[in-house]
Amino acid sequence: MNASGHIVGLLKGYMGDLVEQAKQEASAQAQFGFASQPYRPDEALSDLLALLDDRIESEGMQVGLPDDFLHEMWSFCNASGAHLAERVWLETNAATEPVTKARTRELTYRALIQLMEAQAPDHS
Numbered sequence: 001m002n003a004s005g006h007i008v009g010l011l012k013g014y015m016g017d018l019v020e021q022a023k024q025e026a027s028a029q030a031q032f033g034f035a036s037q038p039y040r041p042d043e044a045l046s047d048l049l050a051l052l053d054d055r056i057e058s059e060g061m062q063v064g065l066p067d068d069f070l071h072e073m074w075s076f077c078n079a080s081g082a083h084l085a086e087r088v089w090l091e092t093n094a095a096t097e098p099v100t101k102a103r104t105r106e107l108t109y110r111a112l113i114q115l116m117e118a119q120a121p122d123h124s
Contacts, residue, residue, distance in 0.1 A: 003116050006064060014051055015109035018044075022102035038092075039101040041085045044108040045077045078114055087111045 003011070026036055052073055056065050066072075077084075088107045090097045 003120070007069070008113060008116065010063060010065065012109075014055065015048065015105070015113075018051060019049055019102050019105045019109070022100070022105050024100060026100055027037065036100060041088045041103045041104060041108040042081055044105045045081060045084070045112070047105070048109065048112075049077060062104055076116070077112070080112065083115070084108055084111045 052070055056070050091107050097103060
């Protein structure tokens with residue numbers, strides 16, 4: 001996927017919003033005694049794509065997202081899903097931190113950005 005630095009920056013901001021949202025949800029659930037539910041990397045990707053769809057519809061032109069960006073991201077996420085799930089699984093099983101929705105999103109999105117940057121044409 002060929003994403004400019006501007007687009008990667010936007011994605012990182014959106015991803016950060018989703019991680020923060022998950023932290024807030026977990027805090028609210030804990031206050032009311034609810035246990036967190038298992039959350040997978042494919043769900044993190046779906047949440048990102050849903051947010052992108054919403055943001056592109058509401059502000060895409062203003063922030064400089066190309067018309068075909070959602071389709072490109074969907075294709076990239078679809079092709080990368082198994083690889084990302086494996087990386088997240090390895091990292092969560094090697095760590096001592098609990099596996100939360102926020103942590104799964106954070107690891108999934110970090111791996112996605114790294115994969116995008118590794119495939120960028122100007123990457124050396």
